[in-house]
Amino acid sequence: MIVKTTEPQLSAAADSPGPAGPPVAPGLSPVWIAQRLIRFNTVNPPGDEAECVQWIRGVLDRAGIETRILASDPRRPNLVARLPGRGLEPPLLLHAHVDVVPVEGQEWTRPPFGGEIVDGELWGRGAVDMKGHLAMMMAALLRMRARGDVPPGDVILAVVPDEETGSTVGARFLVERHPELFAGVRYAIGEDGGAELGLGPYARLHPIVVAEKRTCWVRVTLRGPGGHASRVASGSGVVNKLRRLLESLADGGLGVQHTPVVDRMLKELANALPPGVGERVDAFRVAPEDPSVLDGLDESTVRYLRSIVQHTVSVTVLQGGTGTNVHPTEITVELDGRVLPGGFTTEEFLGLLRERVGPEPELELFVEGELSPPPRLDAFYDRLVKVLKAKDPDGVPLPIVTTASTDARLFSSRLGIQCFGWMPLLHAPETVYRDRLHCPDERIAVSALEFGTDCFHMLLSGAG
Template sequence: MPAHAVPLLQDLIRINTVNPPGDEGQCVAYVERLLSAAGISTKIFGLDDRRTNLIARIPGRGEAPPLLLHAHSDVVGVTGQNWLYPPFDGLLVDGEVWGRGAIDMKGGLAMMLAALLNLRERGESPAGDVVLAVVADEEAGSESGAGFLVREHPELFDDVRYAIGEEGGAGVELGGVRFHPIVVAEKRAAWLRLRLRGAGGHGSRLAPPDATIARLGGVLTALSGVRLPRHPTAAADRMLAALSDALPEPLAAEVARLRHDNVRDAVPSGLPLEEALLLDSVLRHTVNPTVVRASDKINVLPSEITVDLDGRILPGEFTMAGFLREVQDLVGHDGELEVLLEGEKVPADIAEPEFGPFYECLTGVLRKLDPMGVPLPMVTPASTDARLFARLGIRCYGWLPLRLPPGSGHRRLLHVANERVPVDALEFGTDCLTELLLGYR
């Protein structure tokens, strides 16, 4: 019987792999049973039995180099979110599969599995060997997942030249045009902690003007109200050019203006807010305050306050030192900056995106199966496991096609309540992956 992505996704959603703690081992066990039943051998690797990773190598026809398909099995939590349907029931409602991970990224894993199992069922082989990696921990730094595999078992990816993975939240909805993102570059994490120190006091007394709680207000205002300087990159320029070429006026002109205007302190005008913020985010480093910690006593003026900052550094040769200088200039020197995490930099020899035959193969599949859609080279403001596999010299692309209705907003449901994906989109993605596996070069 042919495999379908929908029931596979429903099963995957019902396996709760919220990270932390992850517990991805139960998801890996499910995938292992599926593949074993189809005669596909697997290997399991992990730091412990609960945080495991699966590797399967499906022999190809020898007409192309090995191709890596990587998917993470963990998901973010749902605490404090108001869901219309239970987030781990995997319900099918009005032609959509609901649940945490529907798009990020158990939906992608389901499409990969369906494509591979259907080829097996039909007795067909992919153009080259396919390495499937189902990995843990992507949502919390990848230490137990792709980081572990790349560090401890690089031999698993010998001879792999290209990789397909998630899009990292990329996606543009403008002008009624259906864009299919192909992520060719991504930013890397630069997580910081800003520490403010000063005299504390009793909560019953007026706080002095230089109290830490007063200074916190100035810091948060600076971080939330001003953009960091803009830095041009070839990948972002190509993205904007392709986007402008595909859009009707006046949107085309507004996007074209982004290629040349150095907008620092205002949201780009003339574009819908969501799209304006996304595009502006890949033209500069970004930093956002996300966690504030102070006293846990209501009657105490805190003597120390920390603010955790989610920073993202543009792809290329930009450094943590340069990013820190920009953040320090923004918040002033009233406080200490500590680096909590620096994301891996893509090696210099493959840092620039490659738009050669494999990229053309990706766009060709999209144009064949969706003539009305527009393939779009994207820089994503997020980071994925691609940054780790790239350290092995693998060219990585974020490419999990979903034929979504323009303006549907499904790509904005990552990490928020009511995440869901249309059945038609899953079937389209499965067809695209199948076409790619059979004909890539």
């Protein structure tokens, strides 16, 4: 096992902020940038992203890339950088968050903020989500500057705090208070994508997120008669109501819905897989009501596929009861609801939920995610595909729907920007990328960071 840390290659001065100067050295690699980013502890809460963002500003300033800092909380600034283009295309937005999720309670083999390189992998919190991704974007911009490449349209890089806990001082602040910074932007690239979907042994997939599910969190309140628990509970007792509620939601979803974007995804996926597996995915596409056709595939892949053909509802937080010897009179249950893309309204979702749980339980929608316009897979999507095909001719780009929600929801719902989750990665087939998100021992292959930077550089230079 080799443990080493790379040193700044040509620009040691990049560690301290300074005035704008000549273009930065071309050797400023994504790995070196990602290492530095990981070493800033930006665990959210509390975030404290300022030092990290100021470091990024120093690097970009020295390369002669114009930056602005915008903040509602000075400890948690946003940075917006702009690389001017030739005016042939609308501006393109790249957005990335620098906050990361906590590491407490997790057993890490390596220090989570060490940024160590071990056996060709860069370790640390944020390596995947999403400091590694941001490093690809920054390295591509720096390469453009260093080579004198001028993009066809302006490239805007928005570096934001607070994605992991609601985006209030991050992307939401930017789109609500400074929408003028994004005037004319039609397309954006942000996080997610790049996951191998657990199908690595069958095909080298390059998932491109074209739509996200929408968060709709619901609190269910159940009430019933109390009484001494030394006697059996009443049939109308609140625990019996809880049992019936859990049974009604046991399969995790609210029934299959056909959406064009999922249909296209499953069609392309079926075509990319070897015949036996591909046929089963196609059978699932035609009749998702029967997921047993997927038996034998990786369990998390099956759960993912089942989650993109229906609105899902997961029971997460249960609260109630005051004493072991007292039948409770009230129990609340929180549901993590995720609504499919394609314009489904909150009312439709709540209507289906009501059908499931019956007329009695009180339902309160306490978090409602933004409703984004339906996805468009137009010429820009084709460019993303073309770049991936050029850089990995044997790989298969694939449009996917993610079950998560990212800052893309704010840029798309508030500003009408078509957002893509595009993290170009080239993995060994056995890499379990998705299982590293928010988990201990998060890490990314150095070669994957370099591949991603090459892809971003090709896209930004207009060669795609």
